[in-house]
Amino acid sequence: MTGLKDIYRGLSIDEDVLAFGEQILAQCKERFAKIDETAEYNQLKVVKAMQDAKVSEACLLGTTGYGYNDIGRDTLEQVYANLFHTEDALVRPQITCGTHALALALMSNLRPGDELLSPVGKPYDTLEEVIGIRPSKGSLREYGISYRQVDLLPDGEFDWDGIKAAIGEKTKMVTIQRSKGYEPRKTLSVERIGELISFIKSIKPDIICMVDNCYGEFVQRIEPTDVGADMVVGSLIKNPGGGLAPIGGYIAGKKECVENAAYRLTSPGLGKEVGASLGVLSSFYEGLFLAPTVTASALKGAIFAANIYEKLGYQVVPNASEERFDIIQAITFGNPEGVISFCKGIQASAPVDSFVTPEPWDMPGYDAPVIMAAGAFVSGSSIELSADGPIKPPYAVYMQGGLTFPHAKYGMLRTLQSMKDDGIVKSSQLIIKDI
Numbered sequence: 001m002t003g004l005k006d007i008y009r010g011l012s013i014d015e016d017v018l019a020f021g022e023q024i025l026a027q028c029k030e031r032f033a034k035i036d037e038t039a040e041y042n043q044l045k046v047v048k049a050m051q052d053a054k055v056s057e058a059c060l061l062g063t064t065g066y067g068y069n070d071i072g073r074d075t076l077e078q079v080y081a082n083l084f085h086t087e088d089a090l091v092r093p094q095i096t097c098g099t100h101a102l103a104l105a106l107m108s109n110l111r112p113g114d115e116l117l118s119p120v121g122k123p124y125d126t127l128e129e130v131i132g133i134r135p136s137k138g139s140l141r142e143y144g145i146s147y148r149q150v151d152l153l154p155d156g157e158f159d160w161d162g163i164k165a166a167i168g169e170k171t172k173m174v175t176i177q178r179s180k181g182y183e184p185r186k187t188l189s190v191e192r193i194g195e196l197i198s199f200i201k202s203i204k205p206d207i208i209c210m211v212d213n214c215y216g217e218f219v220q221r222i223e224p225t226d227v228g229a230d231m232v233v234g235s236l237i238k239n240p241g242g243g244l245a246p247i248g249g250y251i252a253g254k255k256e257c258v259e260n261a262a263y264r265l266t267s268p269g270l271g272k273e274v275g276a277s278l279g280v281l282s283s284f285y286e287g288l289f290l291a292p293t294v295t296a297s298a299l300k301g302a303i304f305a306a307n308i309y310e311k312l313g314y315q316v317v318p319n320a321s322e323e324r325f326d327i328i329q330a331i332t333f334g335n336p337e338g339v340i341s342f343c344k345g346i347q348a349s350a351p352v353d354s355f356v357t358p359e360p361w362d363m364p365g366y367d368a369p370v371i372m373a374a375g376a377f378v379s380g381s382s383i384e385l386s387a388d389g390p391i392k393p394p395y396a397v398y399m400q401g402g403l404t405f406p407h408a409k410y411g412m413l414r415t416l417q418s419m420k421d422d423g424i425v426k427s428s429q430l431i432i433k434d435i
């Protein structure tokens, strides 16, 4: 550790915090090796998708104005289609975020009188207004599109009978959220999503199965479109943007589904033909190229966090040893001080805005003050190391991201240092006896 101790000391990490971290890391080696193997597989998958689409230097330039014949944009969409093994894809800076991509996929493929079904319980918060679960202008509900939901069973299993009963004549589309998001349920593996889709299609083959793929891309070797999903939808400021994409969303899937989305995004009659890529394409390509290893770094950071805080006696989801299907880590501190101290540590480790102190505030749309820590190159990017937590019981914090593992590691050590400085974690706890 020559030199390392000194550089960490210069970054305010005490020796006992570092030593504790190193011991925890030693226990994570095997799991990290598996993650590296997955990253290698997915790296090759991305390179192959780019080679097969004949990405050229000209593709990295952008267009302005209408963006007719934007070869870089069209080729990138072919790359995404190759990667997800789909007929087509829509990958655009005009898709402003993940919620927008999901709203687009839903609104363009549903018509008045249709019904949308979620067989995996409540969807991500922001989708409540898209669907109209919480009233909003322009919701699906306002357009006469109804919604049904079947919750997961208490043990986390699918409610097969309930799902079967919920599928009716009007059921046109199913939305399946891969990641747990900020719910206490487990994240779905791609294999489980496949079982669910097979079951649904066996009841009604023409139902469109859409998967909210946010936070799940490149965590496994297969994606939901490999197991029957008609569409996968996600955000470029999460996994597939690799930290470089400054904006954007994607929809990959059946030609007709993607076409519908394109006509809705731009205009009937225009579809995919317009939409200048401006100057962002090189970051979309390069970000996608980096995405498998960036996702691996984030995963390792999450596993490191789970192992540190489980060892210290806190409840962590997923736990220190279970298999992972997304990059989110929840840690329950049981009191506001823990949540705030952890977030202060994340902020202090950031490359940008490390000198500011995050404070809980009353964010619109939330029923309790929320504290957020992020010092990102891309504002709000959650593939970069970030954390947030509502200041209410059970006082859990959700952390995710880390563009490189060394930074994710430092971030976790910094949270531990913050907890130590605030007297929440004692020096005597930072000694591991049983290894």
Ligand SMILES: *Cc1c(COP(=O)(O)O)cnc(C)c1O
Pocket (backbone or CB within 6 Å): 097, 098, 099, 100, 124, 126, 177, 178, 179, 180, 181, 212, 214, 215, 235
């Ligand atoms: C982040 C996320 C969204 C919404 O994406 P935004 O870019 O924040 O609008 C939707 N679903 C899941 C599961 C997410 O993690």
